[in-house]
Amino acid sequence: MSVVVFVEVKNKVSKAAMEAVYYGSQLGSVTVVTYGDTSEEILKELGNYGAENILVCRSLNESNDQALTNLIVAAVEKTNAEFVVLAQDQTGKGVGPRISAKLNAGHISGAIDLPETSNGFVVKTNVYSGKAIAHVALHSAKKVISILPNSLAPQLNQKDANLEEFSPDLGTFGIKVKELKSQGDGVPLPEAELVVSAGRGLKGPENWGIVEDLADVLGATTACSRPVADIGWRPHHEHVGQTGVAIRPNLYIAAGISGAIQHLAGVNGSKVIVVINTDPEAPFFKAADYGIVGDAFEVLPRLTEAVKKFSASQN
Ligand SMILES: Cc1cc2nc3c(=O)[nH]c(=O)nc-3n(C[C@H](O)[C@H](O)[C@H](O)COP(=O)(O)OP(=O)(O)OC[C@H]3O[C@@H](n4cnc5c(N)ncnc54)[C@H](O)[C@@H]3O)c2cc1C
Known part of the structure; x- marks a missing residue:
């Protein structure tokens, strides 16, 4: 089973990225797709959590939902992936629904656990502001899963990740990120x-x-x-x-x-x-x-x- 995991990596691999890659590795063979000028050394750390291939788009340097959607969809087409996994963070909230619309895929937003597969494909999510848990079954051929940060403990799952430059046509988009302000160096x-x-x-x-x-x-x-x-x-x-x-x-x-x-x-x-x-x-x-x-x-x-x-x- 082929899985595309989208992560954003800046100076270090965030816990959200570890969780997403580890989650993907429990579904199948993971191809990570990412962007920017992060060093090869840092990106290859994703192999510790189960990434087998890493596609990095060096020409994209901004967290632009429309561009990222096209990037992830291109990675899905290249790998013929059945699953897309990403973090339910600020970027994931903007990108997840867009990818599922483009891929005609079912979307689990805010997964809190690995899927239950003994009878279909069922994922737990929080509902009613965390007061209840819904068990959501996905029936679509392609599935997009956004994981709520801090929902699972990523385990080491050592793979020697292969890194490849990836420059698909990202098309034109109507959004331009003018400035990104950091909230400091602490843990978000x-x-x-x-x-x-x-x-x-x-x-x-x-x-x-x-x-x-x-x-x-x-x-x-x-x-x-x-x-x-x-x-x-x-x-x-x-x-x-x-x-x-x-x-x-x-x-x-x-x-x-x-x-x-x-x-x-x-x-x-x-x-x-x-x-x-x-x-x-x-x-x-x-x-x-x-x-x-x-x-x-x-x-x-x-x-x-x-x-x-x-x-x-x-x-
Ligand atoms: C649509 C809507 C959305 C909202 N969304 C949010 C939200 O996302 N997050 C949020 O937080 N609120 C939200 N609120 C507001 C929420 O209803 C409360 O008004 C708010 O959480 C109260 O903040 P507070 O507890 O800091 O202040 P207060 O209600 O004023 O409570 C202060 C507390 O401090 C205690 N206290 C006083 N002195 C001391 C002391 N010296 N030592 C120890 N304790 C002391 C008091 O006993 C009291 O319990 C929302 C409200 C609405 C209507």
Whole structure:
């Protein structure tokens, strides 16, 4: 079975790329398609997760949905692939539906597990803002699967990947990406395994030092509730929830966040949730694995100190 996996690789292979390649390798023989000027050495690391062939389009240097759609479709035609696998990230959300329309393929958006194939081809996805799981059967000859980041642990599946320059006709497209701004060097929220988040209970942007200190010692990414981003205390890319980023970290620490349903919608896929709130009736405690009824201004620094002590004792 031939599988095309689309990944974006910049300075290093992201976890989302590892997940997509590993997922593809569980379906068949993987040809990765990618673009840009990333070094051969970095691209060949995809072989660690099961890539057998890598097609790289050097002439394309921008994350342009229309161009990428044509690139991926060309890779499917070249390899006669039955499956296309990609991450359900910002690019995947734009490209996935376009590819399925062009290939007349069924599309699973936001897969959270490998397919069940004992009776057809059935993939699990989150629905109703993560409150339920749908088992979706695909009957089409070609299948497009977008994977929700952090849904599975990519295993090593060593292959000696062969790299090939790929320059199909990408056609003309009406979108031009003028500028891409980086959100910094940290782990992006959708891929983060550890997240420290805070809400309006922190009272003001000047108090975020205690959130960042805990995130630093844990090696975590910071997040926030929506009003905090709306007021401008924190940048919008940190806003998690129904209308923000949906995350599935191993650990989500939430301080001074009430736990409104719209917030929970984006974080309830977290494996362990720790809630710090002064109000014992805060709704978030119902969704928490561990709850601390206390003042974030006292609890966060104490957690930071405890993590520092623990780390020191391990050295
Ligand atoms: C259509 C729609 C979409 C929305 N989408 C989102 C979304 O994507 N994400 C999102 O987050 N929200 C979203 N919201 C807003 C959501 O309904 C809540 O209003 C919001 O999540 C509340 O943010 P908060 O918990 O930071 O603030 P508050 O509701 O003001 O809660 C602050 C909490 O901090 C606690 N607190 C106060 N002082 C301290 C202290 N010193 N130490 C510890 N705890 C303290 C309080 O007890 C309280 O529980 C959406 C709303 C709508 C209508």
